[in-house]
Amino acid sequence: xxxxxxxxxxxxxxxxxxxxxxxxxxxxVDTALMSKIERGDRNASKQQVIEIAKYLKANEEELxxxxxxxxxxxxxxxxxxxxxxxMKIANKKLKK
Amino acid sequence: xxxxxxxxxxxxxxxxxxxxxxxxxxxxVDTALMSKIERGDRNASKQQVIEIAKYLKANEEELxxxxxxxxxxxxxxxxxxxxxxxMKIANKKLKK
DNA sequence: TTACATTTGACAAATATTGACAAGTCAAAC
DNA sequence: GTTTGACTTGTCAATATTTGTCAAATGTAA
Numbered sequence: 487x488x489x490x491x492x493x494x495x496x497x498x499x500x501x502x503x504x505x506x507x508x509x510x511x512x513x514x515v516d517t518a519l520m521s522k523i524e525r526g527d528r529n530a531s532k533q534q535v536i537e538i539a540k541y542l543k544a545n546e547e548e549l550x551x552x553x554x555x556x557x558x559x560x561x562x563x564x565x566x567x568x569x570x571x572x573m574k575i576a577n578k579k580l581k582k
Numbered sequence: 583x584x585x586x587x588x589x590x591x592x593x594x595x596x597x598x599x600x601x602x603x604x605x606x607x608x609x610x611v612d613t614a615l616m617s618k619i620e621r622g623d624r625n626a627s628k629q630q631v632i633e634i635a636k637y638l639k640a641n642e643e644e645l646x647x648x649x650x651x652x653x654x655x656x657x658x659x660x661x662x663x664x665x666x667x668x669m670k671i672a673n674k675k676l677k678k
Numbered sequence: 679t680t681a682c683a684t685t686t687g688a689c690a691a692a693t694a695t696t697g698a699c700a701a702g703t704c705a706a707a708c
Numbered sequence: 709g710t711t712t713g714a715c716t717t718g719t720c721a722a723t724a725t726t727t728g729t730c731a732a733a734t735g736t737a738a
Contacts, residue, residue, distance in 0.1 A: 490671060506715065516698055521716055528696080547664060554661050554668035559675060561657050565650050568643060569676055572650035573669060575586060579655060580665055602684065612729050617685055624727080 488559040489526030490552040491535070496524045498542040512541045529556070584655040585622030586648040587631070592620045594638040608637045625652070 499509055510520035513534055522528035530538070535553045539546040562569035595605055606616040609630055618624035626634070631649045635642040658665035 488675065505713095517714085518699080518716070519697055521714095522697095525716080527717090531696095550661070551664045551667050551671065554658065554664055555671035557657050558654060558668055558672040561653050562650065562672070562676070565646070566676075568647045568650055570673075571647050572654055573673055573676070575647070575651035576654040576658070577666075577669055579584065580658070580662075580669070601682095613683085614685075614730080615728055617683095618728095621685080623686090627727090 488556055488563070490555050490559075491530065491549060492524040492526045492556075494544075494549065494552055495538055495542065498544050499524075502542065504542075509538065509541060513537050526556070529553075584652055584659070586651050586655075587626065587645060588620040588622045588652075590640075590645065590648055591634055591638065594640050595620075598638065600638075605634065605637060609633050622652070625649075 495509075499506070506520050506524070507517045510517040513520070515534075519528060523530045523534070530553060532550070532553070535549050536546055538544070539549045562572065565572070591605075595602070602616045602620070603613045606613040609616070611630075615624060619626045619630070626649060628646070628649070631645050632642055634640070635645045658668065661668070
């Protein structure tokens with residue numbers, strides 16, 4: 487598995503001595519869901535990432551970038567042999 | 583929109599003077615679906631790509647690479663400002 | 679017009695994702 | 709060894725998304 491975002495969130499949360507349940511309450515979701523997000527079992531929604539960034543005083547764009555990286559990762563993970571070439575193609579388009 | 587795969591398929595199909603309905607019959611799907619795949623309105627499944635490659639005598643890996651590039655593209659398209667950075671992160675992981 | 683290829687929109691069915699709940703593990707405190 | 713509190717896990721119903729088909733529309737060449 488991958489999970490850049492969850493790891494980062496956990497890092498931020500623990501460094502601030504906050505509990506899962508506190509962050510979960512802030513987002514108004516179950517603690518279990520928050521746990522899954524940190525562990526990469528579930529994806530956070532974009533809105534959730536934004537709220538997490540706010541609550542943990544983190545850079546929103548940085549967290550969203552990790553969130554997107556996880557999404558890309560899960561798109562390519564099943565196709566490791568062609569992933570690099572496909573990324574190159576998608577990247578070319580991006581530069582326009 | 584993007585659609586590397588559909589464009590390539592159409593190119594291959596037309597250069598061989600085949601009809602949508604012929605390719606569709608081969609895949610055992612409706613012609614309408616084949617049209618949508620070529621136009622990028624619908625995604626082909628991996629298995630469909632493989633069968634298309636076979637029928638159109640194309641390189642399977644090449645088509646799958648375009649298919650994956652389209653998937654990556656649609657993952658990042660909503661986040662153009664952070665896409666490049668996220669790709670870089672995902673790419674780093676890939677090299678391992 | 680006719681005939682045929684392709685496209686489109688609407689739909690039901692299949693599949694996937696969501697968040698909650700309940701029950702579980704684990705470690706520290708008692 | 710029991711209790712407590714934090715976190716994790718499995719399962720479920722609700723919701724959302726994706727899939728492929730059908731019928732109708734559009735395009736096109738004879």
